[in-house]
Amino acid sequence: MIEELMRRAATEDDDAIEELSAIADADPRRLTPHLSLLLDLDVLYPAKLYRAADADVVRRIIEQVDSGRTPDRLNHLLMVLAHSAHPSAESALRRWTTQPPPGSDKLYVDALSYAHEGGWAVGSDGRRRNLCGDTAYRWVMRATAPGGDRPSCPWCASPLWVAADLDTADADIAAALAHTGWSGRLVIETCQFCACYTTLYSHVTPTGDVTWWAGNSRPSYLPDAPEPEDPTTLSPVLGPALTSPYQVSAWNQGGSTLGGRPEWIQDAEHADCPGCGELMDYVGLIAGADLDEYGEGAYYLHLHQPCGFAAVNYQQS
Template identity: 65%
Template sequence: MIEGLVRAAVAGDEDALEELTAIAAAEPARLAGQLSLLLDAGVLWPPILYRGADGDLVRRIVEDVDAGRAADRLNHLFLILAHASDPHAERALRRWQESPPPGADRLYVGALAYAHEAGWTVAPDGGRRELCAPTAYRMIMNEVPGPAGGPACPWCTSPLWTVVDLDAGLPEVAEALAHTGWAGRLRIATCHLCACYTTLYCRVTPDGGAAWFAGNGRPEYLPDTARPEDPPAMLPAVGTRRASPFQASAWDEGGSTLGGRPDWIQDAEHADCPGCGQPMDYLGLVGGADLDFGEGAYYLHLHAPCGFAAVSYQQS
């Protein structure tokens, strides 16, 4: 079965490639023996295909990069190595961050910046820090009453939207938030309109406090609205555990997810904490399809040590 899918993907069958990607997300070891064929055929995208890359394949890629034989493919190969679980891959990216390989001058970011695409970063102490949870849960939208007074966006005057209201005392929530170190109630409030134009931050406290961050920077291109708009009258409840942390969907109804890995519509965009500048932990996404928007997704971030949450938005 796997061999047939690989042959079809090499021949350009996008359905086969999509099926292989789903296998790589859930059971990466099943593809390990076939990855060299994909590499030889130039099938380098999506890089999640190479999650199960073993030491031999990683060393082969690293040798090609060091020897200058891959200067025209560095972008894709750095992404592949960022997703690979073999420790040789991380060591190579760290080395190339300090001593860039041939061709790296054509790239816009350093080698370790590619780690964000794979959901990790290097902490200030030099250790690896995972930005995403290893488990994920469905988020099921429930209708709630519309806003009746309360805080409003200082830019467009629309009522602030409570995107999530989570109790870390619940086992499933505690599991999805474990990588963040958060304890207590977590409520994230934002402007559903202005968040579509820039990442918006709020200060959060373990008693459920969520306050607009005065340091949010209003972009010059933010349009003037004729009148405020009510936010979605929806609040997600945590549902069943997903089979894989990669099953969030920014496109499909039912794709809203707590924990796991983001389904980026564009490039990875882990928000930086406005307090310390470190990348924030990823919490989950609320898809536009679940809000009757049709497309687009709101991505949720948290940096517990500084008490900041953030909401960013992407669309095609």
């Protein structure tokens, strides 16, 4: 059945690609024995199909890049390697960062930056770091009581929105945040409107305090003196545990998740920590479709526990 889907995917059959993607999200290892065929068929997109690629498939892809046979496919091949997160893929991406492979002149970022697409990075200390957790929960939206005295956005004067109110006293929340090192309450508050234009940072403490970071820099293209708007009254609460960290949708209703891996609408955009310059850990995603019937795009939440910074950024198609 899987190989039949792969042959159909090679003819750009969207339904087959969607079915394979669903398998890659639910249980990527089911695809592992068949990925050699997928590579033979030259199906490289979506790269997440190769999440559980084994050493042999990874070796073939690295060989294809080194050979320079398909320089126009380099972007896709690097995406595939990033999603595999395989140790050999990591070595190859490191090597190509100093010795760019054929076709690199067409890339916008260096080879190692592709790792972000797979949810990992190499830090300034040269060590590999996973930016995401392996435990995920559905995030369900609940109306919150209208905040009597919510702080407002220094830029647009709209009341700030509580995008997350979490406490690791709950074992499930502790599991979802384990990769961040956070312990205690975590409130992430942001401007629902201005976050659509730039990454907004706040200081957070384990007692649940949250304050707008004075260093947030207002983009010049932000509309001038807009009228304050009321943000959504919805905030996410913990829903059922998910059976894989990949069951997330930035597009669909019911796609919001705490923990696990993000689905990016554009290129991966893990936020830089303003405290130390390292990439922040990924916390969760709120799909616009879960906030509003006509909502679009998605809010991505990030945290850097050592520095006490949280961030929210937004992507849309």
